[in-house]
Amino acid sequence: MLRGVTGTVSGPLLSATGLGMxxxxxxxxxxxxxxxxxxxxxxxxxxxxxxxxxxxxxxAGLTRPEAGEVTRNGLHHWFAHREGLKPHETPRTHxxxxxxxxxxxxxxxxxxxxxxxxxxxxxxxxxxxxxQRRRTALGRLLLEKRPIWMLDEPYTALxxxxxxxxxxxxxxxxxxxxAIVAAIHGESGFVPANEVVL
Amino acid sequence: xxxxPILSAFRQALGEAWAGGAGALLPLGFFAGAAVLVPLGIGxxxxxxxxxxxxxLWVALALSSLVTLERIFQADTEDGALxxxxxxxxxxxxxxxxxxxxxxxxxxxxxxxxxxxxxxxFQAEASxxxxxxxxxYGLGGLAxxxxxxxxxxxxxxxxxxxxxxxxxxxxxxxxxxxxxxxSMTHGPGxxxxxxxxxxxxxxxxxxxxxxxxxxxxxxxx
Numbered sequence: 427m428l429r430g431v432t433g434t435v436s437g438p439l440l441s442a443t444g445l446g447m448x449x450x451x452x453x454x455x456x457x458x459x460x461x462x463x464x465x466x467x468x469x470x471x472x473x474x475x476x477x478x479x480x481x482x483x484x485x486a487g488l489t490r491p492e493a494g495e496v497t498r499n500g501l502h503h504w505f506a507h508r509e510g511l512k513p514h515e516t517p518r519t520h521x522x523x524x525x526x527x528x529x530x531x532x533x534x535x536x537x538x539x540x541x542x543x544x545x546x547x548x549x550x551x552x553x554x555x556x557x558q559r560r561r562t563a564l565g566r567l568l569l570e571k572r573p574i575w576m577l578d579e580p581y582t583a584l585x586x587x588x589x590x591x592x593x594x595x596x597x598x599x600x601x602x603x604x605a606i607v608a609a610i611h612g613e614s615g616f617v618p619a620n621e622v623v624l
Numbered sequence: 625x626x627x628x629p630i631l632s633a634f635r636q637a638l639g640e641a642w643a644g645g646a647g648a649l650l651p652l653g654f655f656a657g658a659a660v661l662v663p664l665g666i667g668x669x670x671x672x673x674x675x676x677x678x679x680x681l682w683v684a685l686a687l688s689s690l691v692t693l694e695r696i697f698q699a700d701t702e703d704g705a706l707x708x709x710x711x712x713x714x715x716x717x718x719x720x721x722x723x724x725x726x727x728x729x730x731x732x733x734x735x736x737x738x739x740x741x742x743x744x745x746f747q748a749e750a751s752x753x754x755x756x757x758x759x760x761y762g763l764g765g766l767a768x769x770x771x772x773x774x775x776x777x778x779x780x781x782x783x784x785x786x787x788x789x790x791x792x793x794x795x796x797x798x799x800x801x802x803x804x805x806x807s808m809t810h811g812p813g814x815x816x817x818x819x820x821x822x823x824x825x826x827x828x829x830x831x832x833x834x835x836x837x838x839x840x841x842x843x844x845x
Contacts, residue, residue, distance in 0.1 A: 488707055489845050504711055508704025512636065514643030527632035527712060 445494035472624030502574035509563035641730035677746025736762035777839035
């Protein structure tokens with residue numbers, strides 16, 4: 427059972443209508459409407475600076491749009507360019523902290539193993555490589571089952587094996603009835619149910 | 625409201641404050657430095673030192689609190705932790721309050737604990753008054769850190785925002801500094817001054833978290 431799903435699961439997990447955003451004096455986008463049903467994925471496309479990250483932040487409720495409305499019918503996971511990892515935290519303490527914060531009793535060792543972080547599990551983040559930091563932050567997705575995943579450039583800094591792993595996580599999540607919204611610049615590696623081009 | 629995210633934010637902030645190595649000790653050095661230098665500046669006359677001591681320590685406490693405040697929210701906006709905390713579903717004011725309290729515990733409480741020793745350098749007589757005063761420095765310091773936290777939250781996205789924090793926070797420090805200093809004199813009004821000091825701290829604890837929360841939402845926007 428996915429945690430945080432409200433009401434019937436048959437409707438869209440995430441929907442937005444008429445989203446518009448202005449940054450400075452520039453209109454980033456207007457009239458963006460989207461809807462993501464359980465088991466569906468949505469990929470946000472656009473050149474650098476087109477507003478993919480901003481749209482994702484609006485969908486997550488971090489940024490207020492100038493126009494339009496967002497409806498989320500369930501909890502979401504957030505994975506973005508800035509990982510939220512503190513220099514003094516190790517993969518184990520970081521994931522342990524968030525497991526506690528969310529009140530999920532997941533097995534840290536199995537999450538660390540799945541993310542390929544067994545060896546550097548107790549190394550402070552300031553000594554980790556960019557890819558290991560990304561893997562640590564991705565591990566948060568496994569701490570608690572949440573219906574919506576919001577991913578901003580999930581493949582950045584990962585090696586081939588890491589990309590494979592992310593793809594696996596995404597496919598598992600979709601198969602389990604979850605929804606994914608991802609801003610991806612290059613190859614997505616999977617066939618998205620929908621695309622929004624900014 | 626689940627308390628778990630708030631406790632986690634507290635734990636992370638405490639770890640962060642101590643992980644900086646000498647980071648948490650910097651205000652302590654600043655505080656002690658000011659107290660050691662003042663007698664050199666104004667001479668060693670015991671009468672004078674005894675008269676100005678408590679006031680100097682209040683000034684030193686206020687300024688020392690500003691030394692590390694810059695980092696409490698700025699680091700969170702830079703490393704993305706702020707985005708995660710704002711999405712926990714816990715009130716942002718509670719998260720901000722927990723972080724600021726952790727910061728006071730790591731950087732502000734040691735100042736109060738050191739104050740009896742510094743008071744002796746100002747020729748204060750060794751008595752239980754020193755412990756009472758330490759408690760008052762702790763109480764006033766809590767208000768300093770919470771008002772400073774408002775400045776820190778407002779300048780969270782500003783690089784080298786230390787000056788901005790000082791400009792925002794120092795006017796808010798005024799009531800605490802006045803009642804704090806008054807509570808250590810023997811003049812008129814000194815009897816009730818500790819109560820007013822406590823009231824100003826309670827006011828800071830009640831109001832500052834909401835101001836911080838609003839500022840942090842703006843910083844994330």
